[in-house]
Amino acid sequence: MANTSRQGSALEDDGTSSLRETSQKDGISRQDLIALVDMGSNGIRFSISDLSPPTARVMPTIYQDRLGISLYDVQYKEGEKVPIPQETIDQVCAALVRFKNICEDFSVPHKNIRIIATEATRTAMNSVEYRGTIGSCTGLEVEMLPKEKEGEIGAMGVASSFSSLKGVVMDLGGGSIQLSWLDQEAGTAGGGSIRSISLPYGAAAMKRHIDEAQASGPTAFQDLRERIKGDFRQAATALAIASHVAATSGQSDGLKLYLSGGGFRGWGYMIMASHEIDPYPIPTINGFEVSTSQFLRNNQEIPRNSENIFQVSSRRVSQMPAITFLVRTLIDAIPEVSSVYFAQGGVREGLLFSQLSPEIRSQHPLVAATRPFAPVSIEALLSLLKHGIPFKITNDSITLPTESVDSQNHIPSFLTSQHFLYPLVHLINYHASHPKDIRPAAALRSTTTGLLGGAHGLAHMDRALLALALCERWGGEISPSDEAFYQGLQKLMGPQRAWWAKYCGILAQGVGDAYPAGAVRTERLRLSSRMGSEGDELFVQVRIQLIGTGELGTSWVKGLQKLGKKKGAVEGYRVKVRVVVDDPVV
Helix, strand or coil: CHHHHHHHHHHHHHHHHHHHHHHHHCCCCHHHEEEEEEECCCCEEEEEEECCCCCHHHCCEEEEEEECCCCCHHHEECCEECCCCHHHHHHHHHHHHHHHHHHHHCCCCHHHEEEEECHHHHCCCCHHHHHHHHHHHHCCCEEECCHHHHHHHHHHHHHHCCCCEEEEEEEECCCCEEEEEEEEECCEEHHHCCCEEEECCCHHHHHHHHHHHHHHCHHHHHHHHHHHHHHHHHHHHHCCHHHHHHHCCCCCCCEEEEEECHHHHHHHHHHHHCCCCCCCCCCCCCCCEEEHHHHHHHCCCCCCCHHHCCCCCHHHHHHHHHHHHHHHHHHHHCCCEEEEEEECCCHHHHHHHHCCCHHHHCCCHHHHHHHHHCCCCHHHHHHHHHCCCCCCECCCCCCCCCCCCCCCCCCCHHHHCHHHHHHHHHCCCHHHHCCHHHHHHHHHHCCCCCCCCCCCCCCHHHHHHHHHHHHHHCCCCCCHHHHHHHHHHHHHHCHHHHHHHHHHHHHHHHHHHHCCCCCCCCCCEEEEEEEEEECCEEEEEEEEEEECCCCCCCHHHHHHHHHCCHHHCECCECCEEEEEECCCEC
16 A cells, blocks of 8 residues: 555656656746736637747747637627626636636746736626626736726737737727727837727627617618717827828828727638638738728628638627728728738737837747747858848849849849848758658748747738748649649739749758758858849849868759749749859869
8 A cells, every 4th residue: 555655646746747847848937928818898818828038029829718708798688788697707707717727737827817807897887796706716806907008908919910010000899999000110119108099889889889770770870980980080180190191191002000809800801711812821810911992892791601701700790790880981081091901919919018128029020930940050051041142133243142122123122131031041951850742841831830820920921931932942842732822822922022932942952951950060052143134134143162072962953943944933923043053162
């Protein structure tokens, strides 16, 4: 019996020790784990996030769940407002107790567990009793966000969803909507402060307003539209949007509108489902962009098969008339809006993002997300790769990279951006451990459903460019099942960007093959390049030289040559590629 007891104790200790060892091995400091409960009007979200370096900028989520209870809907019965029912309170408490236990499983410090409540809790008839019951059953205080603060935090969540942004932010909840003007540059937003205005026009609230107006007749419906348009115009005046529009009147990209909230995201997925690129290749909504004309074109009517659309629930479908009504009214009030962006970030992401230092917030999310995989000699490999990219046209000598784009705009600006070249080199050898036949496909999918699928704050264009380059880094040979996805990415980025992304990927194959461990101990490869013209045709000349007694792989050299031929063109776009292989230096 004594031996059995000791054995059982040992097993129990081993389990605990194993958990502690895992915590240490995965590099996550328990103090950097933040648990948040976002008690919104349309649902309650639970999450545990890791804010440890070097990936704090993308706020990796290590656990998440959602309780599908609308605290807004349960407060209305036959059109009359009622207290939050006891049955709902019991369900919420049970879910919170379960989440608290999960936080203990992950070793989240008690002080890092927060419950945040917004509009539906703030305006509940029994708000005090509701929050008190939660406190009694969990031992945690419910933090109430004031209306103004809710808008600021929501805007910070949108800021976290992009590397940079400047424009109008609409964060749609169930009971209210927050409007903000956001100007994020170098990790700041609105010069260090965010002005936000809250209006009582959330998705669930608007559905009720529209139902009541339609029941009262067309005059009531038009009165509702004019009232909301007037409120939007007043908000625009208070946020000084007109002065911001005037300041950017000479810019070609116009005024941008950023949409956040489950209702807006649902509409974004509807636009994806009817997109001209069919099927649309990137499944995540964050970073999805459409022009205002395209948005309004899709805004005319709700598709008949809406409930079968990816990520669109029947409840979201029922709210779509209210959501489309809201956005059309806003654009009527602020007609300068030219493009619409969809964001995943909201209150939860805003609370996390606001805890980061300005230095971390200023990091590009794609660079931060890939930094843990950076090779030892990152700067040397990056320098070598850049020597193979011509940054301006010259006809008489080899020119090293010095300028972002040439005068005729033949070289896309993304080639000089750190948020493309650094991630490419960070992941240059990541898929080497995969079987050879799936490396290109795994790399192709890595930015959408693979390694970076859950990385927060990435634009669709950034995901597409890196995916195509990484695929070509491993030869670009994919199966028919991946071909449609590959073609969809090319259509998304356009022929010029696609061709140059493939060019960089093939160069990366040569660099990665020369230094498979990512360590540059001795020089093995030299690259130089220039871009010139012959008649009306452009060409890139790449000069390659092997250093030492190694062998120069031929597949990537042939890949460069093929890319410059007619068969290598992307929708008719190509640049001729001349490859010059110099005698090796022994």
